[in-house]
Amino acid sequence: MTEQSPHKSADKAVEVEQPVIEQARLALLDIADSADHVGDFVGAWIVDSNVLDMRFVSALKGYEGWQWSITMYHDIQADKWTVNESSLVPTAGALLAPEWIPWKDRLLPSDISPTDVLGTEPDDERLEQGVSGGQASDSFRKTEVEEYTQIVEELNLSRSRVLSAEGRAQTAERWYNGPHGPKSLSTRVAAGKTCQTCGFFVQLQGELGTMFGVCANKWSQDDGRIVSLDHGCGEHSDIDPPEPSQLWIQPEPTVDDGDDIIIVSRPRVAQPTAEERRIADILEDVDNPDDLVDEE
Template identity: 45%
Template sequence: MAKGVKVPKKDDAVLTAATEQALEAAISIAEPGTVGEHMGFAMDGERIGTHYFACTSTAYRGWRWAITLARAPRAKTATVCETNLVPGEGALLSPEWLPWSERLAPGDIGPGDVTPKIEDDPLLEAGFEATGEEDVDQMAQWELGLGRPRVLSAEGREAAAQRWYDGDHGPRAAVATKAPANCSTCGFFVPMAGVLRQTFGVCASEWSPSDGTVVSLDHGCGAHSEVDVATPEPEKILPPILDEMALKPI
């Protein structure tokens, strides 16, 4: 036989016919009334196979009772090996388990929470090039004004920039689409340092909904420093009219 070709599992008449034995085993472990019709039998290996029964419990729709039977060589009877409740087609399953460090999402970190350190984070790179001499490396680090072992990598800057630009402080935010002018011409716009200066800055207007946050040059709001609105004329309040004819003298 050609290498890699799967050999079909040989049918076993004793195991195939042991439906009632498998049903009794399923009933013995299931809640009363939750074992339904027989859904078939499949050989798992030589002299071992599994009978499947529907699970009628409303909490486990789409699941099946799986009763695995085996037969010893030359034996005429089957033996129950395992009893399980397994998911079938369309069964409701829990999400794939992930470590808590991978389940964290933006906004999940609260007071006192600490995120795990990622040693090989692609969003970061070394803050300086190491020479191997500890004294020289430390001096170079502080002379560069970094004081940090790692800084944003090009990938990290690009990811942050895209996130900011697509967020609530980019050009497509609702407040920006209705703004009379862009942040690039506002006196309260403080440009960022470095390469991000070309696209982003920080809003310093206490009247703006973006105060203290990163905004794009083409963001905007109604608190723009150079935009004015027509001052409405003050409403004239007339003195009250006294109808003396309607008064009755005392």
């Protein structure tokens, strides 16, 4: 199947004599690693006065959908064709590398190590000028200055740069859609017990505090991390610990009624008296007990 040419519609296809095609093929064979890498002739297009772009199928592995492009110039007076340049060019269905993305746009937070220093651009859209970043207004009356100062201190705005509305929106979206938001597996395990009602939940200040806080439960996987109000986990302060399970199940005792129980009564053997034990000890020490004579 003939490959589609990537030429613009303004480029005009022309017929080319076979000797010119062979000349172009030989020129490509000089730069190709193998003769098998140059495939069939695709076509020729006029790109300038007496200049043609001639295309051949590329059979290079890894270059599916690419074509060999060789630019030929026709000297009409000398009736001679010469090679201007050659290259590999992709067609519409070519196998291409992904579009290049600047490193700062493709960098992920997980790629950062403790020793990396990225810095912040002066025009970062996530930040805006804080109170100390501009001139303090002397036009305020005393009462207005006091109120102004109180607000600045409460909201911790006395920095040269603070989060802008765009920065807060991006942060909220990232946190909410992350592993510590409402869509996590631990939230389903919590069975409706969310961080908003947990005793270990420490709420943030400012606008982000309406949606997020910090977990302070050392037994939770969220400990020390930002969590949303509707996030949850199995370590909620209102969840009772489960009953400890037994190591084994003790069965109920059973009585086998199928067999008769026979109790055999044996007479109790009388215990020897002290005198009888004394005589037995004497008899054990005598070689022939029959020689004993009672003394009166």
